[in-house]
Amino acid sequence: MNLTLQNGFGKLSENQRMLIKILACVVFIKLSLFLMAFILTGAVSHEAQKPRSLLSLSVMYRTLEHVVYLSDSAWYQQIAQDGYTKAPFSAQQQQNWAFFPVWPALLKVGMVAGFDHIVWAAMLSFLFSMGFSIYLYLLFRLDFSESVSLCAVLLINLFPSAYFFFRSGTEALFLFCISSSIYYARKGGWTAASLAGAVGALSRFQGIFVLLPLFVILLRQYLKEGFKPSYVLIGIVPAAVASFFLYLYLITGNYFAAVDIQVCWGNTFDGLFTSYLSQIREAKFVGFWGWDLSVVTLLVLTFCLLALLTSLFLWKKGIYPVEYLIYTLPNVLLLFTKASLLSSVRYIGMIFPLMLIPVLVTENRPALRQMIFFFSTALLMLLFLSAVLGYQWATA
Numbered sequence: 001m002n003l004t005l006q007n008g009f010g011k012l013s014e015n016q017r018m019l020i021k022i023l024a025c026v027v028f029i030k031l032s033l034f035l036m037a038f039i040l041t042g043a044v045s046h047e048a049q050k051p052r053s054l055l056s057l058s059v060m061y062r063t064l065e066h067v068v069y070l071s072d073s074a075w076y077q078q079i080a081q082d083g084y085t086k087a088p089f090s091a092q093q094q095q096n097w098a099f100f101p102v103w104p105a106l107l108k109v110g111m112v113a114g115f116d117h118i119v120w121a122a123m124l125s126f127l128f129s130m131g132f133s134i135y136l137y138l139l140f141r142l143d144f145s146e147s148v149s150l151c152a153v154l155l156i157n158l159f160p161s162a163y164f165f166f167r168s169g170t171e172a173l174f175l176f177c178i179s180s181s182i183y184y185a186r187k188g189g190w191t192a193a194s195l196a197g198a199v200g201a202l203s204r205f206q207g208i209f210v211l212l213p214l215f216v217i218l219l220r221q222y223l224k225e226g227f228k229p230s231y232v233l234i235g236i237v238p239a240a241v242a243s244f245f246l247y248l249y250l251i252t253g254n255y256f257a258a259v260d261i262q263v264c265w266g267n268t269f270d271g272l273f274t275s276y277l278s279q280i281r282e283a284k285f286v287g288f289w290g291w292d293l294s295v296v297t298l299l300v301l302t303f304c305l306l307a308l309l310t311s312l313f314l315w316k317k318g319i320y321p322v323e324y325l326i327y328t329l330p331n332v333l334l335l336f337t338k339a340s341l342l343s344s345v346r347y348i349g350m351i352f353p354l355m356l357i358p359v360l361v362t363e364n365r366p367a368l369r370q371m372i373f374f375f376s377t378a379l380l381m382l383l384f385l386s387a388v389l390g391y392q393w394a395t396a
Contacts, residue, residue, distance in 0.1 A: 002281070014146075015141070018146060018316055019137065020132055022133050022134065022150065022154075023130055026129060029157050033167075033380075035066050036385060037385065037388045038059065040068060040389065041388060059382075063388075064122055065118050066387075067122075068125070068167055069167070070168075071164075071336055072342075073121070075096055075109060076099060077104075079101070079104035079107075080108045080117075084101075084247075085251065085252075086251040086252075088252060088258050089252040089260065091260055093264060095257075095264070097258050100207070101244060102170070103170045103173060110124075110351035122166070125171075125173075128173045129183055132179050133156075136151065136153050136156065139182060140152055142186055148360060149361060152356045155373065156352060157178070157347070158376050159348075159355065159376055159380065160345055160349070160376060160383050162371070163383060171346065173203050174203050174204045175352060177196045177199045177200030177207070178350075179212075180196045180211070181194075181210055182213050183219070186217055190218075190383060192230060193234075194235075195236065197210045198236045198265065209330050212327055218234060226270040265342075267340070268338070268339040269337045270338070272335060274337075275338060276301055279294060279298055279301075280298060294312075296382070299379075300344065300379075301336075303354075304332060305332075306357075308329070310357045310361060311324070311354070312325065320356070331351045335348070
């Protein structure tokens, strides 16, 4: 039997074997984090006095709820249950118009099928995490070595914000759509690229930025191969966003309701680096919600800035693809012009080209690369377990 398994595995291509390794690593990371959360949840529960009950399904479900139902998850659940609020537009209080429709639609599918919403959301996030890990590896392999591609994918799954890939939210879905869209565009599959891009643009506010790398890839292919009718399919992406905005106009009277309501979440804009520099002056460990640790946000933002500058240098040297750079730039500029740095760590985790930088610059420095992975993993565990314990700063 062992010989049969070895022969079967030997028939797999090198790429397929690497994909299996990636999926195994992702599963290991998620199970390890969940196990830590499970132990922590049991330890702080009233059932801690009854050791046998710690292994009960109720503790396991409570753990799953803690890691899945984070941050804005309740808003997505409410949209799935009741739909978008039909009322004249007003920015006097938070409304669900700020959230894009794909994730609530997926949650609705689970409701119709009769699944528990926590289990269903966890399963979706897990599958999309596996999916984006595969597509990111395939995408990176178009330009980089096997080791660089593998390490970059693992770093994304070990980045301090990676615990949001557990939650009932758009992070894993978004990365899956954007990575697959750019990958299929690079391979000339514009139907799949456009459809994936459209779903990505309908999952998060910054999803529309996928048009920038798609246009760069389209232009390069056009100059090399001439016009192809499939190029026009890229119009599906802005058309999808326009359709959602039109729907909001019909129920609120404001075509840009999804944009204008963002002010209620503090998503307004200030001068470049204004909030970042202000946070440096006011970094603290204790805040309104108890432990604050905004210094963690500053560390991640500083990494983001250094990675962007390095990517410019690597692009000039011809090492870094221009489509990655043109996707990263507007995302980083948007981040550093926000009046509030809330959600910054979560946001950076989805700017996937940045994760290539520490891997590329440490290609011949294994000790330094190991230090980066260790530090990133330590921050991930800190934030993840803090979120499980209910610290608001960990999910902001």
